[in-house]
Amino acid sequence: MHHEPINSIRAEFIEKIGLIAQAEGMPRIAGRVFGLLVFDGQAISFADLAATLQVSRGSISSSVRLLEERGLIKRTAKPGERQDYFQLADNPYATMIDRVTRSLSRAKGEISATIAKLPTTSTDVCDRLCAYADFYGTMAATLQDAFEAPDSDQDA
Amino acid sequence: MHHEPINSIRAEFIEKIGLIAQAEGMPRIAGRVFGLLVFDGQAISFADLAATLQVSRGSISSSVRLLEERGLIKRTAKPGERQDYFQLADNPYATMIDRVTRSLSRAKGEISATIAKLPTTSTDVCDRLCAYADFYGTMAATLQDAFEAPDSDQDA
DNA sequence: AAGTTTGTTCAGTAAATACTGAACAAACTT
DNA sequence: AAGTTTGTTCAGTATTTACTGAACAAACTT
Incomplete structure (x- = not known):
């Protein structure tokens, strides 16, 4: 028995959370963002979010806004970096x-x-x-x- | 201070439950049916449901099917009556x-x-x-x- | 100052869902 | 048997929501 690569596990998890979120009345992309942040645990940039999830920047913008409003994620910054970074809120x-x-x-x-x-x-x-x-x-x-x-x- | 007529209270309640149901991911009409059955407490006929809620028979048909599947209402019959009657399930x-x-x-x-x-x-x-x-x-x-x-x- | 990066906004489109109403079948009535 | 009542089904429409991508403004870089 050989193991599934971690990236594939991650991708599947992200999709699962997308579906769960959708079932709870949230847009699927917002769920994917949340799932990604749970899995990774560390801050990820706006552009990387769009690239990883293969969705438009507009969708990332509205998804992170929703998640921020609900207090589930927080927007952070890295010194010397212009992009916004995102990570899980403290007690989502x-x-x-x-x-x-x-x-x-x-x-x-x-x-x-x-x-x-x-x-x-x-x-x-x-x-x-x-x-x-x-x-x-x-x-x-x-x-x-x-x-x-x-x-x-x-x-x- | 004069009281609101019972029928108006009932109508408002039904609409409220329709909205609550919708927020929970259920079709609004199904919520209205449920609300009506909670309020009235007694069995109501298929045709009266459609008339009271002012929706098509098709909508009643699919709504009561959904509510039946979920075990929230039950279909009953009255002796000598051809219509189906509906009332709340035992422990919805x-x-x-x-x-x-x-x-x-x-x-x-x-x-x-x-x-x-x-x-x-x-x-x-x-x-x-x-x-x-x-x-x-x-x-x-x-x-x-x-x-x-x-x-x-x-x-x- | 001209050009780039970055995030937001918004108009347009895609997709999912709810609802209607006509067609239908089954059961009943005359 | 012809006609009526009753509930279901389904095709079509309406409505809502999600998503895209281009236009934009702000902040930064050269």
Whole structure:
């Protein structure tokens, strides 16, 4: 049994993350950028990103902007270099969770707003909407809990 | 202060759920159907669905198929009636969570597959990918935990 | 100052997805 | 059997989103 070359492993990984990102509603190229940065671990230049992923500079520009806005990567500079460099943000996963919990809480809030408008007579509607709101609320709370303890992986 | 009519509250709720569903990657009409069924709580006919939501029968057909496949609604019948009726499935939220955890576990699995291919020399790459895989793994495990106890909302 | 490198913007295109509505088949009604 | 009701399918259209690449401005180099 002989081993797959590391570059091919890397390329496959990058594509996988592109697809995962797409499934999560993110543009595929942004996912590829993120995957590349996870794999490499070190800063890569704007031009190298475009060359490695074989996409236009425009796509790199919008992808890194999105990832920066979401706090998943950071733009850095190298002394004597004119290009922008990019690397993973400090705690990208905590930031991702934060985004998810915010979204879940927003959903819960929307439903709760409807509940608040209901006349006191429609108790059954209220019950059903509460169950729905609780669903989002529990998800949000659970995820927040699980990831807010900074660096504990074990369950005690 | 006078109250908003119940029908308007209902219509707004349905639209809200349509948007939430869309944000989660589902067709908007499917979200509206789900929202309507949550609000009403009782079975509604195929034709009434189309009429209430003001969409084509084709759209209802594909929406209810999607929701059925996902186990979120069930198709029922009324004695003496030829139309199909639809109502919420028994535990739609548990089913939703199941779907989410499956998806997260799949992501973790994809990353783990890459980790398994790495040569033993690239320990730093391994570390980063493990952190990434753990992220998905923790999310999946956490959500499963939180929702698997059938009917306990309190934290003890 | 003329020319280069670098990142952004934006108009245009490509691609994916959602929705409609007509055609259809199956089951029922008369 | 002819006609109706009912749900599905599918071709066509609409809509949304992603991506490209040329034009551009800013910063740098000569």
